[in-house]
Amino acid sequence: MENILFAEACRFWQEDKSKDVKVTTMAAYSLIIERHLLPRFRTLEEITPESVQRMIDEEILEKLKYNTLKSIILVVKMIIKYCEEKGWMESRVYNIRTIPHNTRSDPQTLSLEEEKEFVFWLKVHPSRLNIGLLLSACCGLRVGEVCALKWEDIDFSRQVLQVRRTVYRVYDPNGKPRKSRLVVGSPKTSTSWREIPLPEFIFRMIPGMGNRHGESYILSGDDSPEDPQNFRNNFKRVLYALGFPPRKVHSLRHSFATRCLESKCDFKTLSTILGHSNITTTLNIYAHPDINQKRRCIEEMVKMI
Numbered sequence: 001m002e003n004i005l006f007a008e009a010c011r012f013w014q015e016d017k018s019k020d021v022k023v024t025t026m027a028a029y030s031l032i033i034e035r036h037l038l039p040r041f042r043t044l045e046e047i048t049p050e051s052v053q054r055m056i057d058e059e060i061l062e063k064l065k066y067n068t069l070k071s072i073i074l075v076v077k078m079i080i081k082y083c084e085e086k087g088w089m090e091s092r093v094y095n096i097r098t099i100p101h102n103t104r105s106d107p108q109t110l111s112l113e114e115e116k117e118f119v120f121w122l123k124v125h126p127s128r129l130n131i132g133l134l135l136s137a138c139c140g141l142r143v144g145e146v147c148a149l150k151w152e153d154i155d156f157s158r159q160v161l162q163v164r165r166t167v168y169r170v171y172d173p174n175g176k177p178r179k180s181r182l183v184v185g186s187p188k189t190s191t192s193w194r195e196i197p198l199p200e201f202i203f204r205m206i207p208g209m210g211n212r213h214g215e216s217y218i219l220s221g222d223d224s225p226e227d228p229q230n231f232r233n234n235f236k237r238v239l240y241a242l243g244f245p246p247r248k249v250h251s252l253r254h255s256f257a258t259r260c261l262e263s264k265c266d267f268k269t270l271s272t273i274l275g276h277s278n279i280t281t282t283l284n285i286y287a288h289p290d291i292n293q294k295r296r297c298i299e300e301m302v303k304m305i
Helices: 006-017 023-035 049-061 068-087 112-123 130-137 143-147 200-209 228-242 250-264 266-275 279-286 292-305
Strands: 161-162 166-173 180-185 193-197
Touching: 006 068, 023 068, 023 143, 023 166, 023 180, 049 200, 112 130, 112 228, 112 250, 130 143, 130 200, 130 228, 130 250, 143 166, 143 228, 166 228, 193 266, 250 266, 250 279, 266 279
Parallel strands: none
Antiparallel strands: 161 193, 166 180
């Protein structure tokens, strides 16, 4: 067995793994290594089934999100497997336990009245970022997709928006002055490449944004994409101006899906508009009828009998 420090093993694994995954995925893995693994493990000998389980148990006490815990376990297991294949560690069985994921929180949405007020406010306060919020609220775009829109993505003859790319702020340990950087990449999944019809009122607002050079980004107005954090901060400012409670900007996408279902949009069409990888994803997130929908269903059944 070679005497390799854990930090060295992680560096070798990162260099190898980065050839096979997206920049954003590798950035997430690197952040886990720096925040959760390097402060705890110095040598490979310290990594045992007991020490890894102890780390997860302590992270649970810190109330980390379930998905974060899953990601930590995934990265640990990938590094361990890599080290075993290199002959740096003895092969061991790691049956890591975590808390069961048996809780579900419904996605945040704006009420119908809130959304009406929100859209009206944006219409009377037009700006690049505010039109971006309208695209999220009325077309269901993700934050990164809105920030990555270019003028060439709009088919003015067909009044259609084409989603071709997304922008992320990813972890960069060598970044200055911030340990992060913007990356423009392909959409989240292959089905995220899609065409979305533009609502008439938004289509009329867009030309007034000026600087319609095909390669320039719509929200920033130049050759660099808008920072998603600026977009989120603008959303917070609008909520504050309207006196609405704080929400995540992703709530606009959830609100869009909710309004579509209330308008009797079928799940297959909605799934395509949202760019979900399959209709099951749409059903799992949004197919949660409220008591009024359940009552109408039962009343319609009773009428038949």
